[in-house]
Amino acid sequence: MIWSRIKVASVTVASNSRRTAAAMLPVLVVHGGAGDVPTQRAELSCAGVREAARAGYALLRSGRSAMDAVVEAVTLLENNPAFNAGCGSVLNEHGGVEMDALVMDGRTLASGAVSAVRRIANPVQLARLVMEKTQHLCLTAEGASKFARAVGVPEVPEETLITDYARKRWQRNLQPGSNPVECQMGKMGTVGAVAVDSEGNVACATSTGGMLNKMEGRVGDTPCVVVIKWKYTLCQSWLTCIRGVKLQSWRAAANAGLTPVLEGHTVGKFHSSSGGPQCLRVKLRSWRGHSGCGFNSGPGGGTAAAG
Amino acid sequence: MIWSRIKVASVTVASNSRRTAAAMLPVLVVHGGAGDVPTQRAELSCAGVREAARAGYALLRSGRSAMDAVVEAVTLLENNPAFNAGCGSVLNEHGGVEMDALVMDGRTLASGAVSAVRRIANPVQLARLVMEKTQHLCLTAEGASKFARAVGVPEVPEETLITDYARKRWQRNLQPGSNPVECQMGKMGTVGAVAVDSEGNVACATSTGGMLNKMEGRVGDTPCVVVIKWKYTLCQSWLTCIRGVKLQSWRAAANAGLTPVLEGHTVGKFHSSSGGPQCLRVKLRSWRGHSGCGFNSGPGGGTAAAG
Numbered sequence: 001m002i003w004s005r006i007k008v009a010s011v012t013v014a015s016n017s018r019r020t021a022a023a024m025l026p027v028l029v030v031h032g033g034a035g036d037v038p039t040q041r042a043e044l045s046c047a048g049v050r051e052a053a054r055a056g057y058a059l060l061r062s063g064r065s066a067m068d069a070v071v072e073a074v075t076l077l078e079n080n081p082a083f084n085a086g087c088g089s090v091l092n093e094h095g096g097v098e099m100d101a102l103v104m105d106g107r108t109l110a111s112g113a114v115s116a117v118r119r120i121a122n123p124v125q126l127a128r129l130v131m132e133k134t135q136h137l138c139l140t141a142e143g144a145s146k147f148a149r150a151v152g153v154p155e156v157p158e159e160t161l162i163t164d165y166a167r168k169r170w171q172r173n174l175q176p177g178s179n180p181v182e183c184q185m186g187k188m189g190t191v192g193a194v195a196v197d198s199e200g201n202v203a204c205a206t207s208t209g210g211m212l213n214k215m216e217g218r219v220g221d222t223p224c225v226v227v228i229k230w231k232y233t234l235c236q237s238w239l240t241c242i243r244g245v246k247l248q249s250w251r252a253a254a255n256a257g258l259t260p261v262l263e264g265h266t267v268g269k270f271h272s273s274s275g276g277p278q279c280l281r282v283k284l285r286s287w288r289g290h291s292g293c294g295f296n297s298g299p300g301g302g303t304a305a306a307g
Numbered sequence: 308m309i310w311s312r313i314k315v316a317s318v319t320v321a322s323n324s325r326r327t328a329a330a331m332l333p334v335l336v337v338h339g340g341a342g343d344v345p346t347q348r349a350e351l352s353c354a355g356v357r358e359a360a361r362a363g364y365a366l367l368r369s370g371r372s373a374m375d376a377v378v379e380a381v382t383l384l385e386n387n388p389a390f391n392a393g394c395g396s397v398l399n400e401h402g403g404v405e406m407d408a409l410v411m412d413g414r415t416l417a418s419g420a421v422s423a424v425r426r427i428a429n430p431v432q433l434a435r436l437v438m439e440k441t442q443h444l445c446l447t448a449e450g451a452s453k454f455a456r457a458v459g460v461p462e463v464p465e466e467t468l469i470t471d472y473a474r475k476r477w478q479r480n481l482q483p484g485s486n487p488v489e490c491q492m493g494k495m496g497t498v499g500a501v502a503v504d505s506e507g508n509v510a511c512a513t514s515t516g517g518m519l520n521k522m523e524g525r526v527g528d529t530p531c532v533v534v535i536k537w538k539y540t541l542c543q544s545w546l547t548c549i550r551g552v553k554l555q556s557w558r559a560a561a562n563a564g565l566t567p568v569l570e571g572h573t574v575g576k577f578h579s580s581s582g583g584p585q586c587l588r589v590k591l592r593s594w595r596g597h598s599g600c601g602f603n604s605g606p607g608g609g610t611a612a613a614g
Contacts, residue, residue: 098450115422115526116447136518136525140423141448143405143524211443217450218443219422224531 026060026197028053030073032083033189033208044082052076056193066195066203067105067128073193074101074124074205081163085191086122088163089209091170092216097161098141099209100222101127106202113138113223117145119155124207126153127223138223166209173213190222333367334503335360337380339390340496340515351389359383363500373502373510374412374435380500381408381431381512388470392498393429395470396516398477399523404468405448406516407529408434413509420445420530424452426462431514433460434530445530473516480520497529 030053032045056073060066078086089097101123102113112131114123115138129151130139139147148155172178190208197203208222337360339352363380367373385393396404408430409420419438421430422445436458437446446454455462479485497515504510515529 116450134522136522137528138526139522139524140526141450141524143423143448143522146523215441215443215446215450216453217446217448219445219447221444221531224528 026057026066026069026195028057028060028069028073028193028195030056030077030193031191032077033085033191041082048077048080048082052080052193056195060195060197063198065199066107066197066201067103067205069195069197070193070203070205071103071124071128073195074191074207075122077191077193078122078124078207081165083191084189084209085124085207086209087161088166089161090212090214091162091166092210092214092218094216095162095167095170096216097158097209098214098216098218099123099207100220101205101207102223103127103131103205104203105131106204107199111137114144115140115219115223116217117141117148119145119158119161120148120153121156121161124205127205127207129153140219141217169212190220333364333373333376333505335364335367335376335380335500336502337363337384337500338498339384340392340498348389355384355387355389359387359500363502367502367504370505372506373414373504373508374410374512376502376504377500377510377512378410378431378435380502381498381514382429384498384500385429385431385514388472390498391496391516392431392514393516394468395473396468397519397521398469398473399517399521399525401523402469402474402477403523404465404516405521405523405525406430406514407527408512408514409530410435410438410512411510412438413511414506418444421451422447422526422530423524424448424455426452426465426468427455427460428463428468431512434512434514436460447526448524476519497527 030049032049052073055076056069059072060069074085077083080086081088084090085099085101089099092098096118098116098118099120100113100115100117102111103124104111110131112127112129112134114120114126114130117123117126117140120126126144126148130136130144130147133151134147145155190206192204192206194202194204206222208220210218210220210222337356339356359380362383363376366379367376381392384390388395391397392406392408396406399405403425405423405425406427407420407422407424409418410431411418417438419434419436419441421427421434421437424430424433424447427433433451433455437443437451437454440458441454452462497513499511499513501509501511513529515527517525517527517529
């Protein structure tokens with residue numbers, strides 16, 4: 001498989017048996033965020049992505065849904081201080097943590113999101129509750145917190161979400177002459193996962209702390225549902241949250257003809273193509289005809305659409 | 308012109324001279340929100356849309372930009388209690404006003420938005436300031452309010468945004484047996500405007516109070532930028548904020564072959580086609596090759612992308 005030739009902090013777990021609708025084996029793709037992983041954190045990041053992929057895939061193999069799997073995987077990434085989501089999120093200009101997350105279910109075309117939410121350990125789980133327990137697509141800021149309290153999701157002290165690494169980066173950006181935008185580039189971005197379960201249904205989830213030293217209340221594209229191309233049938237709708245890490249490696253691989261494709265895969269094909277300087281697209285198509293395409297718009301950003 | 312045969316609370320102001328790039332005459336389209344206008348409010352709504360269209364178009368004729376024109380038009384709609392934006396916004400479940408707005412500039416591909424913002428008379432103007440004075444695309448809730456204070460935008464008492472009509476609808480929805488979703492359907496939705504100026508540049512703006520009796524912190528798709536189809540050139544990007552009012556009239560017109568098209572227009576063509584039960588798409592193409600397509604996703608919602 002060509003993936004082994006490309007150093008990326010993302011993991012695909014899937015069967016390699018022949019495609020049969022009657023005995024479908026699931027697939028899960030997990031990523032740890034766009035941008036170059038600093039060398040000293042590469043091992044941690046890769047281990048975290050592997051752990052999340054294995055945990056989510058174990059659920060899929062036990063017959064659980066794609067939604068269960070992606071939420072489980074992203075929950076583990078949020079709990080892992082190595083990633084810019086949940087504990088480990090980058091800090092805003094005031095040194096606080098505000099997080100965005102989204103889930104989408106290709107089976108029902110439902111989605112849920114939270115933006116600029118504070119003091120929640122697992123925003124991805126709260127996003128799922130927005131999808132399941134409200135008539136809305138997105139709740140923001142204090143409104144999201146009130147909803148969390150109403151459905152029994154506990155608040156956590158903000159300090160428990162802040163790592164020494166995040167605080168040091170934030171402090172460095174407060175120094176005279178610092179360039180927050182430059183510092184942001186190349187660092188770990190939004191995390192996410194996409195899965196196809198044994199029923200052939202797709203689901204995805206993303207979560208992020210956003211941009212380093214962002215203004216209070218800044219919302220990126222992570223919690224935004226984007227219906228890119230709607231043609232009234234599931235098979236023509238799109239799904240995202242597949243992101244590339246080590247973008248330069250991916251692009252170098254593509255330039256060298258090493259297109260990362262799982263040809264003849266049980267569940268679907270996995271394509272990658274590079275776009276602009278900060279753009280990476282990945283496409284997934286399931287045996288049921290559901291297809292998904294994700295792209296990252298740079299560290300700390302991302303856009304999602306599901307079917 | 309076929310528009311006169313269709314009763315809609317939207318106005319197009321434009322020249323009908325021949326297309327010449329050297330002496331371009333501008334165009335402005337203003338709408339007052341998706342959904343049926345209650346009969347007793349139809350006259351008020353149509354007068355408000357006409358007033359906004361004339362004010363915005365006066366700016367265009369004096370050489371001002373498309374962005375100036377759409378912000379002016381939407382500002383007037385926000386100030387007009389007949390519309391669900393600014394003063395006149397629908398109330399959330401707690402009887403408060405939370406508003407979303409977005410602007411997009413096709414010349415620079417810049418955009419700015421605010422979501423769930425409170426106590427601001429003209430969210431569309433604040434959205435423009437987000438575009439012009441920050442590195443972010445969207446600020447939400449209290450963060451947006453703090454930004455407003457920082458740039459000198461005054462807060463207004465929430466009571467000044469609440470009309471008797473809005474309060475009565477909110478109270479009716481609190482009564483036993485009421486159905487907030489049903490009550491929302493068919494009422495005035497998000498307002499907006501799109502323009503092409505004498506330079507051939509496009510811009511758009513939207514503003515809304517959202518859904519009646521929505522949960523606190525609910526964010527719809529109004530403040531979400533959607534890059535539907537990006538092909539590295541301006542001429543392939545999209546722009547929205549053109550919405551239909553009196554959807555049933557539009558669809559009935561389309562069914563009867565009365566497609567509302569300004570053929571041979573100085574600046575571009577104006578197309579309409581109906582989608583799903585709550586979907587309307589409108590497309591605009593300027594002489595410079597900029598094209599825009601907008602659709603409404605039902606009352607209180609909307610999606611925007613610009614180029």
